Structure formats: structure tokens, C-alpha cells
Amino acid sequence: MAVKSQYPEDPDTHHWFCRLAGLPEGPEREQIRREIICAWLPVAHRLALRYRDRGETLEDLRQVAAVGLVNAVDRYDPALGGAFLPFAIPTIVGEIKRHFRDRMWSVHVPRRVQNLRNIVRRATADLTAEGTPASPARLAEHTGLTEEEVRQGNEALHGFRALSLDASVPTDGNDVRLGDTMGADDDALSLVLDREAAKGGISSLAEREKRVLYLRFFAGMTQSAIAAELGISQIHVSRLIAESCRRIREGAESADPRGTHTVTRPSRHTRAQPKVR
Helix, strand or coil: CCCCCCCCCCCCCHHHHHHHHCCCCCHHHHHHHHHHHHHHHHHHHHHHHCCCCCCCCHHHHHHHHHHHHHHHHHHCCHHHCCCHHHHHHHHHHHHHHHHHHHHCCCCCCCHHHHHHHHHHHHHHHHHHHHCCCCCHHHHHHHHCCCHHHHHHHHHHHCCCCCCCCCCEEEECCEEEEHHHHCCCCCHHHHHHHHHHHHHHHHHCCCHHHHHHHHHHHHCCCCHHHHHHHHCCCHHHHHHHHHHHHHHHHHHHHHHCCCCCCCCCCCCCCCCCCCCCC
């Protein structure tokens, strides 16, 4: 028994489908197929309306629904006895949902997490309508999910579209760029091991040697400038630097049981200050 349409204006195209099934490929068959699609297009547009306000334009949704309608027309077999509308609706809706799943996410999200997102979103709306706080524990009880699954679904709720780094983020009443709130690599971290390894050797140096190293590598002074400040020759400064670095390196290697640690000479641009008195 054929299922009646829920809309009186829905077309009766059964005779067209029967005729379409008996025609070979050619202009006549293509013309009848086009007429069937045009006749049912308003139904596809009505189904697209259900998914408006979800981040996609209505025009794009209508186009996706039309693709689903074309697929339904091509797959429908009137010889099976069922009406076209009950067959077409899940085909069109499935195409729309597939569009949201595969095309609308800014980054790839596993289908399992997408399903969790949909479950959590609907459950949150239900609990909110009842006036019940949508806590993770309450959502888990309402949906039958674990709290960890609820957490994943909640995270996915805010991951449908990526934000631009230029997007405004309210902070203490002031709007700042999202990019300004993100951390960055600290170049000084690469020197942590070297500094720790060099501590022992530096502490064993005489005060004048520490002073020379500080002026050269932290204050950025040239050897001639250091020599003038300390009242010694530039050659003497060069020897003090070379000898101090050798002792620091040997101290670091002796402290490493594998003897594989190499101390990098500090950059003149390094900002960290050694404890030099």
C-alpha cells in the first residue's frame, strides 16, 4: 500500500517513475527524469529548512538537498511497491547530514566524537528546557554516556568552526586578539641543561674570571673593552676566557657519568644574569 504524502501539494509522479523505469538511456528518459526532479524540488527545500541556523547558508543547504533528491530519483524502483516520498526523505536528509559531517568541520573529527557532540547537544537542550542544570554528571545520566564521553562531546560542541587568530577575546573588560593570548616557544629553554651543567665549573672560578665571562658573554663587551676596564692586556683577556671555558667544559663532562655533555658557549644576547659579585 502506497504511503500518502503529508503535504497535499506534493506531486503524484508514480506514472512518471513507471515510464522512466521502462525507457533506455536517451533524451526522452532524461527529460522525464528532469521533470520528476523539478516536481519534488520543493520537498527537498523544505527538508533543508530544518537545518538552517547551523553554520551553513540556506542556499548551500538547498543545493545539498537537491543532490540528495537526484540520488533518490536515480535509486527509486517503483516495482518494489513503495511510495517515493518515504524513500526520498531519508536519502535527502542523509545527504545533508553527510555534508555537515564531512564538509563543515574546520578540522577532521572522528565520527564517534561527532555523534557524541550531537547527543550532548540534544541532551543539553532537553535539560535546559526542563530547567535542569546540564552538568556532566546529569548529562551522563540522561544520555547513558560516561562522563568522559560527555566531556568529549562538550569539547566538540565548540570545535565545529575554527576561530581566526585575529578574533577578539574579552579579557578583563578589554578585547584582545586571540593570537596575543597564545604562548610561544621560549628560546631560553634550550639553554637550561647547559646552564645547569656549567654551574659547578663557574662556581670554581676566581672572581676576576667570573667578571671577564660576564662582561664578554652577558654584557656583550669586546675583549679590548674588557681589557681597558680591568687594566690588563687584550691577550690576557683572551687567555682568561679560553681557560675559563675549558675548565667549565671539563667540569660539566666530569659531572656527566657518560661524559657526553657538551656545554655551548653562551650567546652575547643571552639575558639571564649569572650570580657575579
